Amino acid sequence: MMKYYFDLLSQPSRALWIFLKMTKVPAQFIKVDLGKAEHLTDKFKEINRFQKVPCIVDADGFKLSESVAIFRYITSLNDVPENWYPKDIKARALVDEYLEYQHNSVRLPCAMYFQTKWLIPRLSGNPIDEKKAAAYKKLMEQSLNNLENVWLESADRKFLASEEISFADILAACELEQPKMAWYDPFDGRPRLRSWYDRVRDATNPYYDEAHVVVKKVIEKNGKSKL
Amino acid sequence: MMKYYFDLLSQPSRALWIFLKMTKVPAQFIKVDLGKAEHLTDKFKEINRFQKVPCIVDADGFKLSESVAIFRYITSLNDVPENWYPKDIKARALVDEYLEYQHNSVRLPCAMYFQTKWLIPRLSGNPIDEKKAAAYKKLMEQSLNNLENVWLESADRKFLASEEISFADILAACELEQPKMAWYDPFDGRPRLRSWYDRVRDATNPYYDEAHVVVKKVIEKNGKSKL
Known part of the structure; x- marks a missing residue:
């Protein structure tokens, strides 16, 4: 299952969180506590080389950052209702x-x-x-x-x-x-x-x-x- | 034919200009002189509501701004070599x-x-x-x-x-x-x-x-x- 790393203090983290919940795209939700600087650890650098949230690691290990890029990747791979990103x-x-x-x-x-x-x-x-x-x-x-x-x-x-x-x-x-x-x-x-x-x-x-x-x-x- | 509005003083204008030339996507190139504030005229507001370059007006009158959005639109409609935007x-x-x-x-x-x-x-x-x-x-x-x-x-x-x-x-x-x-x-x-x-x-x-x-x-x- 895709792992979704986020902190609800981050605006694009919230946007993707809402999108994932609305579309029921399967994801494991993993909180990265920005207040505790968890994004700045060496461990998190392995997850996202830019040390920011939101980011994902897909089931096959594919890593991606940038909320809009993640959104497009998810809509390419999942059968998401068309209103979110029209096919026309x-x-x-x-x-x-x-x-x-x-x-x-x-x-x-x-x-x-x-x-x-x-x-x-x-x-x-x-x-x-x-x-x-x-x-x-x-x-x-x-x-x-x-x-x-x-x-x-x-x-x-x-x-x-x-x-x-x-x-x-x-x-x-x-x-x-x-x-x-x-x-x-x-x-x-x-x-x-x-x-x-x-x-x-x-x-x-x-x-x-x-x-x-x-x-x-x-x-x-x-x-x-x-x- | 698609009309491409640009000024080579604008970085994303140059990027799309190079992309259009490289891929030979048919386009009419129309310079909008930023130095003469041609983008701030009422006439240009009809072309792009945000009064910025680059922007396009397609043959059917469809208007679009934002270089990255224009790039994606062009690759969706034209047979562009895959290296520019992979299909995978x-x-x-x-x-x-x-x-x-x-x-x-x-x-x-x-x-x-x-x-x-x-x-x-x-x-x-x-x-x-x-x-x-x-x-x-x-x-x-x-x-x-x-x-x-x-x-x-x-x-x-x-x-x-x-x-x-x-x-x-x-x-x-x-x-x-x-x-x-x-x-x-x-x-x-x-x-x-x-x-x-x-x-x-x-x-x-x-x-x-x-x-x-x-x-x-x-x-x-x-x-x-x-x-």
């Missing part, structure tokens, strides 16, 4: 477009805003670098506005890249949880994005909420339980 | 792994180091932000060391993700041209990376050099013609 070439290309777009446009600023505002001050004991946080906030808001106005261009656009939910939607939703942990509501003033998020969560629950138990605790602790 | 699921997954890895690990710091050291001071008239440049340099050097020591882990590893040249190699080589324009030699102290680069260039010439005529002029003007 053009429909698939539009999902691919988001999967490539998100790396620098959505993932980077959301992750770095969270790290700058929340994670780094807690790990280092230093105050928040507000100048850096403001720069990432600006980039993040450009991307959130693009999600609201370009990807979800009209009210009848239900999902980011296709008529039905695809892996693009899970990946995006998981990234948007990061700023929520740093007192920023990505849905404030973005009604289409909020409705889209509710649709993604509804379509993937109970797994979506299960994957976000720890994230939700942080958000609640920050006194923003309504987000 | 595992071999393909390893090319995918690099195509996903590179966004934040290679492309981001190489592009931002070039912009911080060279482009932004020229456009703004302000001095180089050396602190920012140093931060990007650190990230860039981590990635270059990963290319040298992990991706090209042994002397008999000829290409990044497979035994033969793939699109991963073109994409990577084009990104490494950016720091060269900002007085940084990515191959200094990285002999495997230098040999790999020579192999990629040899395998894709005369198109590789044709795509880099302007880039080479900048490098030569900077007095680093040996790079």
Whole structure:
């Protein structure tokens, strides 16, 4: 059976976790505790040469990292419902477009805003670098506005890249949880994005909420339980 | 015929340009002059809603952006030699792994180091932000060391993700041209990376050099013609 290495603190780990649970692709789930730096051990280097999660080791020993590459590998080998990654070439290309777009446009600023505002001050004991946080906030808001106005261009656009939910939607939703942990509501003033998020969560629950138990605790602790 | 919109100042534009020339996939090549801000016109917004290059409009009007998504779309529709994107699921997954890895690990710091050291001071008239440049340099050097020591882990590893040249190699080589324009030699102290680069260039010439005529002029003007 394929071994799936993850930590639910990692956004792409959560996205693949939800995808595996939704599709019931057989996998052994193995937690790698980032908080205990388990990904930095020599033992884990044998599992993933880049020492990051998520990653997989297939039954025959084949190793792969990068969430989007793992997603494609799994859909190539398993009979996964087509909505997650359409077989039609053009429909698939539009999902691919988001999967490539998100790396620098959505993932980077959301992750770095969270790290700058929340994670780094807690790990280092230093105050928040507000100048850096403001720069990432600006980039993040450009991307959130693009999600609201370009990807979800009209009210009848239900999902980011296709008529039905695809892996693009899970990946995006998981990234948007990061700023929520740093007192920023990505849905404030973005009604289409909020409705889209509710649709993604509804379509993937109970797994979506299960994957976000720890994230939700942080958000609640920050006194923003309504987000 | 498919229309390909590009500017050879853009690294992924060059990568797809070389790929299209190498594979002789029929395409109409349309230059979008970034220097004249042609990508920011309303007319171009009709072609690509994100107003970036590269992008395509296929013969039937289908629009697509994101170099890696365009690459996958083209290989799905055309009979392209298999080395560029293997059909074997595992071999393909390893090319995918690099195509996903590179966004934040290679492309981001190489592009931002070039912009911080060279482009932004020229456009703004302000001095180089050396602190920012140093931060990007650190990230860039981590990635270059990963290319040298992990991706090209042994002397008999000829290409990044497979035994033969793939699109991963073109994409990577084009990104490494950016720091060269900002007085940084990515191959200094990285002999495997230098040999790999020579192999990629040899395998894709005369198109590789044709795509880099302007880039080479900048490098030569900077007095680093040996790079």
